[in-house]
Amino acid sequence: MIQLLQLAFVQNALIAGTIVAILSAVVGYFVVLRAQAFATEALSDIGFAGATGAALLGGSSLLGTFVFTLLAAYGIGVLGERVRGRDLEIGMVLAFALGLGVLFLNLYTQFATETVNVLFGSLLSVSHDNVVIIAWVSLAILLVIGFLFRPLLFASIDPEMAQARGVPVRLLSIVFMLVLAITVSEAVQIVGVLLVFALIVAPAASAERLTNRPLTTIALSIVLGLVFTWGGLLLAFVGHWPVSFYISALAALSYFISLIVHRVRVPKRYKEPERPCMGCPGSSNQGYINVPVPAERASR
């Protein structure tokens, strides 16, 4: 193991993986809070077109991904509220972006192995230059998040109240989309276009099931992200299967365990009462309803 650590590519992989895992876990917390899982996937698919397009033109695929995702994120952020419920339109655009990526790949290389690398990541071939870029950019992004933490949290949890209190909700959501774009671009380097969910959504989604406090959740999701990345690397050295597989398997495992733990830990009597649909045709509840409060909670 110590010998492995002396190899330059292993060091690069470990450093890049660690930085990206931390950044993704922090950003992922807000993604889960703001229910932007679909946007995350859209950005990574668009990044695919950027990465392959840049490779085709002879540029750096990391920079290509940055440019494409940032442009797309700005678009999504500006459209803002109007994007909600527009799965169809986002879906068509991202399908086309994927198609473009497929074409670029096809023009660039006839080797199927390289295709698999772009799609599923190649942590072990991250270059030293990219590690430096990833480190500086991540530091900048973490500082931005630290600076915006309180208003961003407020705007994510209760946008209407935040707006009423004078928080610039729209601006924040654009800034957050840009942050997400950069995070996705970095995660793509580690786990590939198709598995960014493993680093961005899975740690935060698992942590959110286990704790309620924002800071604890973020800390826990950082720990989980690091466990997935380091565990994935370690298992890959031992087991000789692809790193991406181990990372995604660990991520899925932790999510399902957190679901079970959540279900076991929350006793039935605390479960939220069935929400009746108000004003729906055919529903017996028309108008105001009394939400029954569980006895235990009321007595507190």
Place this chain on the structure above:
Amino acid sequence: MWNVFDLLQYQFMQNAFIAGSIVAIMASAVGYFVILRGLTFAGHELGYIGFAGAAGAVLLGIDPVFGLLVFTIGSAIGMGILGKEVRERDIAIGIIAMLGLGLGVLFLALYTGYAEQAYSILFGTIVGISRADVLVTALASIVVGSILLVIFRPLLFSSLDEEMAEARGVPVRMLSILFLVLVAMVVSISVQIIGVLLIFTLLIGPSATASRLVQSPARAILLGMVLGLLYTWLGIVIAAYSNWPVSFCIATLSFGVYLPVRLLSPLWSGRRRGEATNAANKARTDAQKSLAEAEKV
């Protein structure tokens, strides 16, 4: 000059055209309901999940279609049972799809044969479709088509107004699980042409365009089928001559027709439709707000 009849002399081109046509028709028919029921994300992710099945089947040396069918139908039933809560569902579906893709990568890494096979699962192909594949495609679509015909009316009813349908005694839950299974089967047979990554363009594209152009469900489905057939045929011909991936050609055609239709559709669909959706949205947000207030109290 591009001569389609020259192309059709090759058996693999005949296979591609037959399978492609069947797939285009079924995908448009099912796709209409996928849009109506807001399952577009699920349809997209079913393709990803299928990737694991296809790669696993390649590893075991069987036809990828069977692996696809097993994995997509299994997860469709899972999705149907897991049920509603949309926000949580997106994350759960996304993570299951991620696991599927991860497994697919593993199977590919274990498979020591040609990587070409992986390439064609991801991006689709027009050269690798055998007579057996055409047969499986035809059989699967006969099954899907006849089930769809039988459940057409209740499915349409429950897609348009679920609560009313439930009140009238339509088995809504059963229907939604059964429908997801149909989507899974269509996704499985589509993969051989279009690949797992671009399922969206064939499943959603034609119907999304058609339902912007005409109003009635039957007409929208028919127009969707016509569009789907056109995209597929043109896509195959262009791919055959240009050597570009067929899925890119179909995706571009699908997007290229959808975009102007989407942008111009307010011109002919009038304001009524927009007002209706606005009113519905407003009612929904009002209801949510008052619910939230009720909870706080």
